[in-house]
Amino acid sequence: MTSQRHNGLSPASIETIAGLSAGLVSTIIVHPLDIIKTRLQVDTSSHPLLNSSRAVFRDIIRNEGPTRLAALYRGLSPNLVGNSAGWALYFLWYREAQDAIRSLRGYAPEQQLTSVDYLTASSASGILSAILTNPIWVVKTRMLSTSATQVGAYPGLIHGLRAIYKTEGVRGFFHGLTPTLFGVTHGALYFTAYEKIKLWRKRSKQSETLSNVDTIVASSLSKTFAGTLTYPHQLVRARMQTYDPSAITYVRGPGLVALIKQIWVNEGLVGYYKGLFPNLLRVVPSTCVTFLVYENTRWALPRLFSDTSENAAVTPSRKGERAL
Template identity: 25%
Template sequence: MFRFLRGLVLPEAACEEANNSSRYENLFKKLDVNEDGRVDIAELHAGLKALGIPLGRDAEETIFKTGDSNKDGQLDFEEFMQYLKDHEKKMKLAFKSLDKNNDGKIEASEIVQSLKILGINISEQQAEKILKSIDADGTMSVDWNEWRDHFLFNPATDIEEIIRYWKHSTVLDIGDSLTIPDEFTEEEKKSGQWWRQLLSGGVAGAVSRTGTAPLDRLKVMMQVHSSKSNKMNISSGLKQMVKEGGVRSLWRGNGVNVIKIAPETAIKFWAYEQYKKIFANEDGKIGTVERFVSGSLAGATAQTSIYPMEVLKTRLAVGKTGQYSGMFDCAKKIFKREGLKAFYKGYVPNILGIIPYAGIDLAVYEALKTAWLDHYASDSANPGVFVLLGCGTVSSTCGQLASYPLALIRTRMQAQALLEGAPQLNMVGLFQRIIANEGILGLYRGIGPNFMKVLPAVSISYVVYEKMKQNLGLA
């Protein structure tokens, strides 16, 4: 798309200085749809989209906020030209910071070297794929004109924000995965883009959980009730739940599961920012290992804060029809009969399960994505939606396999008080009891429906997330 833009309105470097004004004027005319000599936000949005450069509402607002010197809500040609001139100066500094040998071109080795200084390790093959996304003449190096044309309307102002752009648009491998909370630049925080992304993720999670709630409740029922003597499979479990409480009972406990998304996301985001500050080096940079540790600790912090809601979800899911009138009634009865400590039953195996899940999910996701980029990506560093969904599904499945026994122990500890005549065992006691009575396979009761919900959950989340981003101006 940037080659298209370059061909239309950006002449070659040889006459760049002489034609700057003409170049800006040609581009301005393409954006000024109604030919009134001014470009408003709607025209900018439509014009950039027509040129194949959809930035998203926040980026477009950033351009207006920076360029609209008289604050009239429109850009005249002088303001437009001044914004591009100032922006090109910033892009020139970023270009020079990457051009280590000062030969006027950026090569793959220079990208690897520059990112290594910032604590980000990538292979030369991945750096070449980044270059291909910018390289307009096929030389496998990027000169100033190609760099300027590619970032002409990207509101990034320095090399760190450009790296952020590469991370989002070309799936740069810097050690992030679904287990690590979102990171946002200062500009994204100031513009409000951070809360729009979190809101999009929260709504996507709510819809996804609701869509797969019957499988989630079935998993909990099989974890708690299934045994050698009481065999419960997917079909019999679903029939049993419908017979006991009707079709509506398949969603029992889903309300709590949805409600806890907001506080968990907010706490995880806040905690992640704090932990990153603790582990950052003197320059404020943070590496892959530190990012993973910060993310895991943030997850543990969030889980600690909202864990009572996890207990409520399990109790509601396992409870019989009419046993609880709702979440608050459930909480009141638990507190009255078992005391405050009941809201943290199963906490230890839950926290212990975060590290193997997050670590394996992260490692497998990055390994699969890197393998695809190294072996199958021909001219782009972007694997595409379906490849990423596949990597995420496989990595999540591997993470669940490793941490599932701890998840099962957690669920049984949360529900023990509801099982008449069952001893109230601790984590070690439950492990020993399950191994003795059911064998190793007993630690994986309910994993069938758990696996069944992974793909639809990921797919629903992605579709809703993208729709929400479009509606909130982030697409």
């Protein structure tokens, strides 16, 4: 993989812009489902998943926020910042990690990486982006799990970051980081499956060109597979990041191992999967949108910033397709 620039845009810049755009669009579309998922994750009672999702949705639109739209989009600012920064960093470092692996292993430019290579690149980029964005996710979880009308609830991202630093110190920004790092396996499983499905599809079509439908199918199958296997870490993380907005001082909850045992004793196996249904409703279309925006933006940027002669030298793709 080369580091050729496209009239001022390096491959790294293209990956970052594409990832940032993808994160923004997908987050705005599915944010209400994120609220429902978070409310179910922090609920310690036992409810059928589908009925709970409906109950939470009805409660939000009836009792929270000055308007229904405001209630459904509470916490959008940290979600936008976190997802956009997270995807941008992830795609940037994912590209850089693949380049580093190719260089270290002496691969030819067109040689395909192995599953282990993709797993390594995805894990490394996932760990780095998770550490840097964790403070944003703490604020997001706390905003999505509380009503704007509750005493002590964070009104926005900056206020939340300041409140955490004041009451909990720097350590407060990293609540839930341990399960988040365990959750890197989700990204690793997802990207490995995604890359392999894309490669299989290219071979079956005998073409290096994939359609938008191919991208949707590959991302949906990969996300469902990885999301179901690794979902419990999301629930554990959410519970470690919550707080009592009415408390004067922060009261630390149980540690990771104690919390896992507590969920098992009080809620059983189903307790680890609360919110799975709205999460799949959220992440599958979100991932489809993310990768459609990402792949198309990555394809379009070099052409937008190329001159006419360069564009003429590029073999045009069929409508609705791009060279991946």
